Amino acid sequence: MPEMLNLELLEKGARKLNLPLSKGQLEMFETYQRELTKWNEKFNLTAVSDSEGIQTKHFLDSMSLLLPLLSALAPEAKTVPEAYKRLAKMKLRAIDVGTGPGFPGLVLKIMWPALELSLVEATGKKVQFLRHMIRELGLEDVEAYHARAEEMGQDGTHRGSYDLVMARAVAVLPVLVEYLMPLARKGGLVLAMKGPSASEEVLESETAIRILGGEVQKVVDVEVPLLAEERRIVIIRKVAETPEMYPRRPGIPQKRPLGSKK
Ligand code: SAH
Numbered sequence: 001m002p003e004m005l006n007l008e009l010l011e012k013g014a015r016k017l018n019l020p021l022s023k024g025q026l027e028m029f030e031t032y033q034r035e036l037t038k039w040n041e042k043f044n045l046t047a048v049s050d051s052e053g054i055q056t057k058h059f060l061d062s063m064s065l066l067l068p069l070l071s072a073l074a075p076e077a078k079t080v081p082e083a084y085k086r087l088a089k090m091k092l093r094a095i096d097v098g099t100g101p102g103f104p105g106l107v108l109k110i111m112w113p114a115l116e117l118s119l120v121e122a123t124g125k126k127v128q129f130l131r132h133m134i135r136e137l138g139l140e141d142v143e144a145y146h147a148r149a150e151e152m153g154q155d156g157t158h159r160g161s162y163d164l165v166m167a168r169a170v171a172v173l174p175v176l177v178e179y180l181m182p183l184a185r186k187g188g189l190v191l192a193m194k195g196p197s198a199s200e201e202v203l204e205s206e207t208a209i210r211i212l213g214g215e216v217q218k219v220v221d222v223e224v225p226l227l228a229e230e231r232r233i234v235i236i237r238k239v240a241e242t243p244e245m246y247p248r249r250p251g252i253p254q255k256r257p258l259g260s261k262k
Pocket of ligand 1: 103122147
């Protein structure tokens with residue numbers, strides 16, 4: 001028997017979010033934490049690798065993305081548990097860009113098994129870890145792609161085909177929107193997990209977002225349980241098709257952010 005991990009913080013935090021974990025989900029998070037810790041000793045997958053950090057900065061922070069999703073996708077529900085029950089049955093297509101070792105994507109998948117999920121990551125060893133995790137957790141309808149966002153956005157099987165496009169800690173917003181927007185279907189949502197600078201980044205991205213066919217819906221303040229850091233999630237709706245020339249070639253969005261005067 002593998003040693004049982006203590007996931008008290010995660011359990012407590014999930015309860016605070018009104019998203020209590022089932023035994024099966026808890027077991028999955030245990031496996032996830034154990035494998036992440038093990039792999040991180042050999043490969044540098046994440047800077048946060050202590051038990052407390054994994055539970056709060058990775059698991060709970062990723063889980064907090066569910067809150068704005070519940071309001072957006074199940075607005076008629078009166079309570080979080082009721083909204084979650086509805087959401088859990090929705091078979092939406094989602095993609096997490098620059099997911100690293102699976103944040104927020106894999107956490108979301110554990111919480112929302114009906115989700116059809118693509119994970120995109122440019123670093124090979126992280127993709128290896130993701131594939132290992134998908135197997136270990138026995139997850140279905142998840143695919144890990146070793147690719148750059150700029151390539152995925154010009155690939156006809158991915159471009160314009162996702163209901164939800166998300167990312168955490170990948171790039172500043174003017175760059176990030178060029179990675180994310182092309183992947184969303186018209187009417188789909190783009191969610192950027194940010195910190196205190198979110199509103200400022202939104203101002204700097206206004207031109208880029210408009211060019212790419214997006215409209216900022218809101219910037220939501222999220223309180224992550226047991227984490228004393230400010231978190232904001234930028235929610236953008238895709239209202240028009242993205243012009244064919246975007247995303248530009250790998251590296252160009254970062255080098256020459258869309259709409260920047262520099
Ligand atoms: N989202 C994870 C990892 C953040 S680190 C988390 O929040 O913990 C940023 C990750 O994005 C790195 O693993 C990096 O390899 C990946 N990345 C950066 N630019 C990318 C791009 N253009 N396409 C795909 N992956 C990218």
